Amino acid sequence: MSSREDILQSIRRNTRVRYEKPDLSELEQHALTFDQPVEQFCRVMEQVGGHAVLLKEEEDLNQVIRTLYPNAKRIASVVKEVHRGDRVFPVTCATFHPDEVEKSGDLDGTDLAIVDGKVGVCENGAVWIQQDVEQRAVYFISEALVILLHRTDLVNNMHEAYKRIDTGKYGFGVFISGPSKTADIEQALVFGAHGAKDVTVLII
16 A cells, blocks of 8 residues: 555544535636636736747747747657647657656756647636656756647636546646746745746647
8 A cells, every 4th residue: 555545544534524525616607707818818827927929820830939949959849740720730849759768867958848738727827738748757847848738728717627637648737837936935036946947838
């Protein structure tokens, strides 16, 4: 039995009062909604320290990424290609796939990682990243992240987001809202403390 299961069983044994799961339907009725979801998401992403770029129909994905991160040399990509309507655009600016390394520590020194966003939340700028590679460290160890997100995958709030998230075959996923950041008691804000220093969401 794992340590996690030991802890959970101990909690269950020592729980004297049990409460029924609350009905959240009333809260959901009053949850935030937005008339212009793309504009709202872009605005909140800027507020949390990230960037959001609405990709135009004629723009080349790879060129946009190269323009945004001209100094990135070691580029990992989880995404092989992007579908836009009936057209397919290969991701060619990457230099390697994260699962080509033997262990997660070998991802250290990755300048940029291109990953797939499954759900974007307009109320807080969070994007659900479902693990779809073995080396999930790529989501946190890279200096910068580019998250590809289809505009049809934008939802208003976390109530809607939780109805759509999935952890896939690896059983792991994470919400990322802008770059990693922390502040001490003196309110000195530091970016990149636990993950990427820079995050850009490309809305397709």
